[in-house]
Amino acid sequence: MAVNQPMEARRQIPRMVTYPTLMLGLFFLVPFAFMVVVSFWQRIEGAESGYAPGFEFTHYARFFSPLFTRHLLVSLEFASLSAFMSVLVAFPFTYFLSRFGRRPQVLTLVFVLCVLSLSEVIVAYSWSVLLSRTAGISNLFVFLGIMEKPSSWIPSYGAVLFALTYFNLPFATLIMYPQCTRLEKSLTEAALTLGASPVKTFFTVVVPLLWPTIFTAFIVLFVFTMGAFITPQWLGRPQHWMYAILINNQANIRGNVPFASALSIFLMVFTLTLVAITVRLGRRGLQR
Amino acid sequence: MIRISRTVFCWLVIVTMSAPLFIVAGVSVNERKLMFFPPRGLSLRWYEEIFTKAPWFEALTASLSIAIMSGIIALSVALPTAYYLWQHKVRYAKVLYSIGLLPFALPPVITALGMLMWWAQFGGTGNYWGIALGHGVFLITLPMVMISLGLESIDRELLEAAQTMGANSTTTFRTIVFPMVVPYMVAGYAFAFVLSMNEFIISFFLGQFAVQTLPVKIFSSLRSGYSPAIASVSVMFILLAAIVFGLVARFGDLPRLLGAWTPKDR
Amino acid sequence: MDGITLSGIQKRYGSVTAVTDINLDLPQGKFISFLGPSGCGKTTLLRLIAGLEVPTQGSISLEGKDITRIATHQRNVGMVFQSLALFPHLSAGENIAYGLRVRGVNRQTRRRKAEELLEMVQLPGLADRDIKQLSGGQRQRVAIARALALEPKLFLLDEPLSSLDANLREELQVELRMLQERLAITTIIVTHDQREAMTMSDLVVVMSTARVQQTGPPLEIYRHPSNPFVANFMGSSNLLDAIIESDQSVRIGQNRLEVAAIPTGAKPGEEVVVSIRPEDVSVLKNSEHADNVLEGTVSFIRDVGASVETFVDYAGTSIVTISAPKERPNVQQGDRVQLELPAQACVVVWR
Numbered sequence: 001m002a003v004n005q006p007m008e009a010r011r012q013i014p015r016m017v018t019y020p021t022l023m024l025g026l027f028f029l030v031p032f033a034f035m036v037v038v039s040f041w042q043r044i045e046g047a048e049s050g051y052a053p054g055f056e057f058t059h060y061a062r063f064f065s066p067l068f069t070r071h072l073l074v075s076l077e078f079a080s081l082s083a084f085m086s087v088l089v090a091f092p093f094t095y096f097l098s099r100f101g102r103r104p105q106v107l108t109l110v111f112v113l114c115v116l117s118l119s120e121v122i123v124a125y126s127w128s129v130l131l132s133r134t135a136g137i138s139n140l141f142v143f144l145g146i147m148e149k150p151s152s153w154i155p156s157y158g159a160v161l162f163a164l165t166y167f168n169l170p171f172a173t174l175i176m177y178p179q180c181t182r183l184e185k186s187l188t189e190a191a192l193t194l195g196a197s198p199v200k201t202f203f204t205v206v207v208p209l210l211w212p213t214i215f216t217a218f219i220v221l222f223v224f225t226m227g228a229f230i231t232p233q234w235l236g237r238p239q240h241w242m243y244a245i246l247i248n249n250q251a252n253i254r255g256n257v258p259f260a261s262a263l264s265i266f267l268m269v270f271t272l273t274l275v276a277i278t279v280r281l282g283r284r285g286l287q288r
Numbered sequence: 289m290i291r292i293s294r295t296v297f298c299w300l301v302i303v304t305m306s307a308p309l310f311i312v313a314g315v316s317v318n319e320r321k322l323m324f325f326p327p328r329g330l331s332l333r334w335y336e337e338i339f340t341k342a343p344w345f346e347a348l349t350a351s352l353s354i355a356i357m358s359g360i361i362a363l364s365v366a367l368p369t370a371y372y373l374w375q376h377k378v379r380y381a382k383v384l385y386s387i388g389l390l391p392f393a394l395p396p397v398i399t400a401l402g403m404l405m406w407w408a409q410f411g412g413t414g415n416y417w418g419i420a421l422g423h424g425v426f427l428i429t430l431p432m433v434m435i436s437l438g439l440e441s442i443d444r445e446l447l448e449a450a451q452t453m454g455a456n457s458t459t460t461f462r463t464i465v466f467p468m469v470v471p472y473m474v475a476g477y478a479f480a481f482v483l484s485m486n487e488f489i490i491s492f493f494l495g496q497f498a499v500q501t502l503p504v505k506i507f508s509s510l511r512s513g514y515s516p517a518i519a520s521v522s523v524m525f526i527l528l529a530a531i532v533f534g535l536v537a538r539f540g541d542l543p544r545l546l547g548a549w550t551p552k553d554r
Numbered sequence: 555m556d557g558i559t560l561s562g563i564q565k566r567y568g569s570v571t572a573v574t575d576i577n578l579d580l581p582q583g584k585f586i587s588f589l590g591p592s593g594c595g596k597t598t599l600l601r602l603i604a605g606l607e608v609p610t611q612g613s614i615s616l617e618g619k620d621i622t623r624i625a626t627h628q629r630n631v632g633m634v635f636q637s638l639a640l641f642p643h644l645s646a647g648e649n650i651a652y653g654l655r656v657r658g659v660n661r662q663t664r665r666r667k668a669e670e671l672l673e674m675v676q677l678p679g680l681a682d683r684d685i686k687q688l689s690g691g692q693r694q695r696v697a698i699a700r701a702l703a704l705e706p707k708l709f710l711l712d713e714p715l716s717s718l719d720a721n722l723r724e725e726l727q728v729e730l731r732m733l734q735e736r737l738a739i740t741t742i743i744v745t746h747d748q749r750e751a752m753t754m755s756d757l758v759v760v761m762s763t764a765r766v767q768q769t770g771p772p773l774e775i776y777r778h779p780s781n782p783f784v785a786n787f788m789g790s791s792n793l794l795d796a797i798i799e800s801d802q803s804v805r806i807g808q809n810r811l812e813v814a815a816i817p818t819g820a821k822p823g824e825e826v827v828v829s830i831r832p833e834d835v836s837v838l839k840n841s842e843h844a845d846n847v848l849e850g851t852v853s854f855i856r857d858v859g860a861s862v863e864t865f866v867d868y869a870g871t872s873i874v875t876i877s878a879p880k881e882r883p884n885v886q887q888g889d890r891v892q893l894e895l896p897a898q899a900c901v902v903v904w905r
Contacts, residue, residue: 031406117529119486121503126308178547188637192626193633194653198290227395244397
């Protein structure tokens, strides 16, 4: 693999990156561009995948109907809440993990990676079992005497929220792990010698110093969860359905591809704008 | 006191994270067809079913082959991109790297739809290659970030020392950079592989029911009729991940590969 | 008992023993050094006193009270870490006032105290400065101020000066000593630099391989090391194998050397080592006579500017003598010379 001199690199795209550029361009950027274009196209009724080149805003106009607005808000709610709760639980866990001895740390990391590699399908399926009446945890609670008789906890808002939070946990851990390991042990020890109890140390030293990575994890999870597909369907009622379900609905079931594209573009722009605003606010908060 | 509550908390989290694993494992060895937990009667027949019944076996091979291919594609794009940024910090390198980050920065459904529409124009849906390519591009981010991490950890002075001993850029890459980055490439591939095996939405959109990967098959069969084979598949996924990452941990420095920084790195 | 007492302290990590058999009575208000090479356990000992590690065996008491089971944040020790461990997210003043903040002291008082402490370490007006903008020496002082902010009973420093350049180091050595005298606070410093320990301490604890080798005032240890290790570590020393002859003399090779004292309980015929500092050995001029003379050949002369070292080969061992430039021996490489080893400068230790 030849490396070009720095001078050349500034003038043209060097040979080394032609292939990546092509791949990313053709198979990633172009589809997006196409999607933007199609979102303005016309929908032809009756035809199987009926849409034809045109230019209209009808699809975008539909966003503001009560139905779609409601689903957008539901998506926002689920995404932000589950991201928040995930990070809340995962942060102390990841911090403690980074302080484990070598062996427990490696074992736990392998475990987290295994959990991470469970697909949304399997997670949603498992929790649908765990929260069901016949085979679920409520049986365990009855056994322990906490409940009287087993009951089903799905479909429900809580189930969706819980499953989404659960699904995000390993991601949160892996995102925050590098920075947690970089926190110098002597900083927490210094705080101890200055009279701060371990709890006080956690809140006055650890959290402020690791705040950037906590924030990053939140943002990443938020965006990712906006695309939840199976979980809301299997664990929730139609009013809990999130945006990705609508997109699929329109694209694959109703064949209204232009509308589906418009929905996707909208979701993308909306999500990225939110992220940009939050990041800017977060940055401003860091400068005291 | 604090130490105890820390340990308790961590164990609670671990137990919660593993709850589905147990359920799924338990249900998969259940003798009867229904969803009972704890299992009543033990049997491995559902594992058999995966390897014998056509739809499941097809889905299994589809998933495996796609995972293998997409990992290679992802790696092939990730390596030059990360290397280029590391070598030349020019604007274009940063732009390319950011584009590489995009697939993971967007809700996957958007990527899935975009790909579906574009490739439908060329009849590229409903086949293995389409999905492999889709996964390959989608999964570029993770190997790219990991390889970047690996490159960052290389002490520049090593390269300078090699240069003083007469090595040109190509030789330096071949003899110093590449060997040091291989663990990160392997880890990146492992990640891409496992994530591809478990990926749902892109496979769903691009497969269009003509090709079904395992997650898609699970999804559709849960609609039509439940079978504990689903649980057995899940168990196999978990075992696969455990083996893959266990190997990485055994032969490599897993914490380091995941970005950890030990004091001696300072 | 005022001060720190360590009884039977041992710390093991799995199969590795970091320190063992530690019994020390460290007096209150004095400047104490834990001295030794890397890995000898001195930092572990310091951390045990701070409470950052818990001893596997033994107990620690401070001013008569047993603190072995007391957690660090309740011990009120002021500690300066090797990496300084200044909080990057707080300014210099906030770092110093951190302990006060934890105690709930109000903002004005904290500010005032921080400024007082900054004055004390000669960094007036830097309260709002960002840690990153401070030089190495300034950071050092902020770390010291922070450790002293809560008026602790113990002031612990882990190799505080090792990252500074030579000039700054010497300057801070003197300052630290003066600070300690003024505050009369029990101070323990961990160092591997023998000169540092000598310059600053009232008491030196020499450690090696997890054990205490010798404890005592610096000059005492220097002049009367109790074993070859201490002898060699506290500044360089000539070490010669010898055999006890009587309680006032030893035999080196064919020569008889008179000595001031032999180790307690030593009997004739036992193997010992004679330790003598280079500055105590002198090259005899032709006209001089003396007792305790060894003859050898000059193998090497090293002039380092402030002093001259003459290496003399005696029966396969190298004996070094140091002299000021004005008194350099008038010899050349290859000359045969006579070295005087005065009896009172010969320290005899077990081999």
